[in-house]
Amino acid sequence: MSSYPSIDTDILRTFVAIAEEGGFTKAGEKVNRTQSAVSMQMKRLEEDVLQRQLFERDGRQMRLTAEGQVLLGYARRILKLQSEVFNTLREPHMVGLVRIGVPDDYVMRFLPGILSRFAQSYPLIQIEVNCESSTQLLLRQDLDLTIVTRKPGDEIGQLLRQERLVWAEAQNAAIHEQNPLPLAMDGMACFCTQWACNALDARGRDYRLAYNCPSLSTIMAVVNVGLAMTAQLESLVPQDWRILGEAEGLPQLPLLNIMLVRNANKPSPITECLAEHIVDGFKP
Known part of the structure; x- marks a missing residue:
């Protein structure tokens, strides 16, 4: 088996920091090293260990060469595996x-x-x-x-996240033009259903709970085939659906x-x- 020089994980951590921060100074602050120490680490990595140029200067930014991009993927994997080893073997209570x-x-x-x-x-x-x-x-x-x-x-x-509740329908459907509006929602016990219905009541828009769906996957199936529209958090709306609003005569829904x-x-x-x-x- 061929013998290769080893790469210190501290050097890999510095290398990743440079790639993410775009320069030696900011990377040094991230890994708690001086700029000169960071520069010496990278010089050793390029000249003594790998014998490949890893960076090229673009104005004030340091950009990775093709070889640097390859190393970045490996470096992240190595550091991730190192973390997993310590988490698994040095913290036996984490079971x-x-x-x-x-x-x-x-x-x-x-x-x-x-x-x-x-x-x-x-x-x-x-x-x-x-x-x-x-x-x-x-x-x-x-x-x-x-x-x-x-x-x-x-x-x-x-608080994990704040999002707006939005109206949505399949891209090629025109459910919002129907009267009353057929809705696919998770029953009246659901917050989203209550708020959607309250908003329609306040607007004076007729609607019916056409599909009482106990899961998001069921709602998606119904909406995808153009049987109804729904109200969901914006991040849950598939890219091939259409988000609706005031332009379609629908009331704005609250933040959740x-x-x-x-x-x-x-x-x-x-x-x-x-x-x-x-x-x-x-x-x-």
């Missing part, structure tokens, strides 16, 4: 079960990425996901973390708050680690 509650609406849009990143960092932790409405989830005492939708002034817990509620009776390092991943995953 156990976390029960989270989340409305079905957010499962498809947000949860896959959050759980994937969390599993990579903490592969020994088991996650139990419970999908119910916000009202039902807040009644449960067995959940460690709960993601719920709340209206402004009725918040509880930590997505909140993260921790169970004060069941604090743990595991729960807090997952909470941090959830907060990051919901950032706009």
